[in-house]
Amino acid sequence: MRTSFALFSALAAIAAAAPAPQMLDFGAVLDAPAPSATGPPVGVSNDTAVYNPASAAAAATSAVVAVETASVTGVAASAAAASSAPAKLRLAKRKDSSNEDSTSTSISTSISTSTAKSSKSSSSLIPSATSTTVSINTVSGTATTSSTSACPTVPEAGTYCGFINPEDPCAIQPDGYGPKVTPDTTGAFLAYPDFHTTAKKTKTPKGYVNTFTDLNDAVNANSYLGLHTLSTYDTLACSQLCDNTTLCTAFNIYIERDPSLNPTVGQCDNPSSITNYKCTLWGSGVDAAAAVNAGQTRASFVVVITGSNGYAKTNNTIPARCAGYEAPKKCAGAINAPSYNLGAKFFPGPYDPSVCAAYATAQTAYNKAHKSSSSSGYVPCNMFNAYMVKKNSIAQGTYCTLYDTPLDSSWGSYKGGWAGQDYFSIETSWTYSLSEQKDGTDN
Numbered sequence: 001m002r003t004s005f006a007l008f009s010a011l012a013a014i015a016a017a018a019p020a021p022q023m024l025d026f027g028a029v030l031d032a033p034a035p036s037a038t039g040p041p042v043g044v045s046n047d048t049a050v051y052n053p054a055s056a057a058a059a060a061t062s063a064v065v066a067v068e069t070a071s072v073t074g075v076a077a078s079a080a081a082a083s084s085a086p087a088k089l090r091l092a093k094r095k096d097s098s099n100e101d102s103t104s105t106s107i108s109t110s111i112s113t114s115t116a117k118s119s120k121s122s123s124s125l126i127p128s129a130t131s132t133t134v135s136i137n138t139v140s141g142t143a144t145t146s147s148t149s150a151c152p153t154v155p156e157a158g159t160y161c162g163f164i165n166p167e168d169p170c171a172i173q174p175d176g177y178g179p180k181v182t183p184d185t186t187g188a189f190l191a192y193p194d195f196h197t198t199a200k201k202t203k204t205p206k207g208y209v210n211t212f213t214d215l216n217d218a219v220n221a222n223s224y225l226g227l228h229t230l231s232t233y234d235t236l237a238c239s240q241l242c243d244n245t246t247l248c249t250a251f252n253i254y255i256e257r258d259p260s261l262n263p264t265v266g267q268c269d270n271p272s273s274i275t276n277y278k279c280t281l282w283g284s285g286v287d288a289a290a291a292v293n294a295g296q297t298r299a300s301f302v303v304v305i306t307g308s309n310g311y312a313k314t315n316n317t318i319p320a321r322c323a324g325y326e327a328p329k330k331c332a333g334a335i336n337a338p339s340y341n342l343g344a345k346f347f348p349g350p351y352d353p354s355v356c357a358a359y360a361t362a363q364t365a366y367n368k369a370h371k372s373s374s375s376s377g378y379v380p381c382n383m384f385n386a387y388m389v390k391k392n393s394i395a396q397g398t399y400c401t402l403y404d405t406p407l408d409s410s411w412g413s414y415k416g417g418w419a420g421q422d423y424f425s426i427e428t429s430w431t432y433s434l435s436e437q438k439d440g441t442d443n
């Protein structure tokens, strides 16, 4: 424990001390706390409205606490504002006089030790100090501990009666549309041939790419957007739920061995199983590396997962426009232009350029409000670059870098680098330029 913490600190220190690759500060990614949910809560059948864009934007706004400036300012900014020539031409000129693209972008790799394994990837696998002890046991199939009313009829196994709270001790659990596996063991479930045939034969929905097939683990990552329990293993239905969910660019569909009753210590420790088809939604790509959740133990009941497939449409998705900005432009990697850089921040969660827009607006406003009385103006953000950072192929969050002038996609060539044994890569990099460029002389 102590050793790995020391190593982690050492790495963070090196990441902070190294001549920062401004297009990606590994330390900022490593240090950021995980969002409150990195996967579906245990025992829940549907989970929606997980991500709140308004609170993410508010967090980005309040993250601005200091004036930021770029090493090339004023001239660049006013030239950009004064000239009606396209940004590309102005930049071509700048590029000649600058060698920024050749700067080495790799951070010190002298540390060969692994960083402290982040607890976020494993925390959701730990049974959440499950089921509080309850002294009453009124659940007989017709009454619950949270309702004084009895069910009008005896509920069928695997259905709600309308009064049962599935979180009550031994409450009947909903859904369970899949086949009953016999014998009722985890081994038989994982070996059940139909599950594997189904996962392997299913169709890839139009616009999506199949990223992994028939694993025994579900995805866990910072880019979690929600869960739906389906009545069949239906990749099309899951893709439609993704298409209907803001920021969703990927999904994970899998078959889960779940308890028929809410497992409760001393009351129904190990109920018989039901089979659920689950569909989780993600604001990033989903790679096999992110499939790390093999299930968990609830009282004595063991939840296991199989037939887990991943699908992503990250390369076929144009992110939403941001108010006040031109349509986003795609880059192969992160923009690497330190001279025009006005700061960068990392926001754990799904890929959401609107968080960067809030940050950019706040930074410009802060610079303007705090300009020195002797200077003729302030440095505005005229463009931002928003990209998804992945650590060892697992989505971490949106990285935002601000620039005082628009830069074309030829500047966006930084693909990632190593920090210790962790490889940081870039997915979906887009730039947004202010529709009305600012020169920093307005009052």
Ligand SMILES: *[C@@H]1O[C@H](CO)[C@@H](O)[C@H](O)[C@H]1NC(C)=O
Pocket: 045, 046, 174, 175, 228, 229, 230
């Ligand atoms: C869960 O979501 C699916 C898809 O939206 C829906 O069909 C189903 O009725 C929901 N189940 C419950 C128990 O709310």
Ligand SMILES: *[C@@H]1O[C@H](CO)[C@@H](O)[C@H](O)[C@H]1NC(C)=O
Pocket: 237, 240, 241, 244
């Ligand atoms: C997606 O949204 C459309 C339009 O709101 C709606 O008609 C459709 O039923 C939704 N599909 C799913 C799977 O929720």
Ligand SMILES: *[C@@H]1O[C@H](CO)[C@@H](O)[C@H](O)[C@H]1NC(C)=O
Pocket: 209, 211, 285, 312, 313, 314, 315
């Ligand atoms: C997206 O494109 C990149 C670069 O060509 C490729 O490496 C990656 O596998 C693609 N991802 C998906 C989900 O299609």
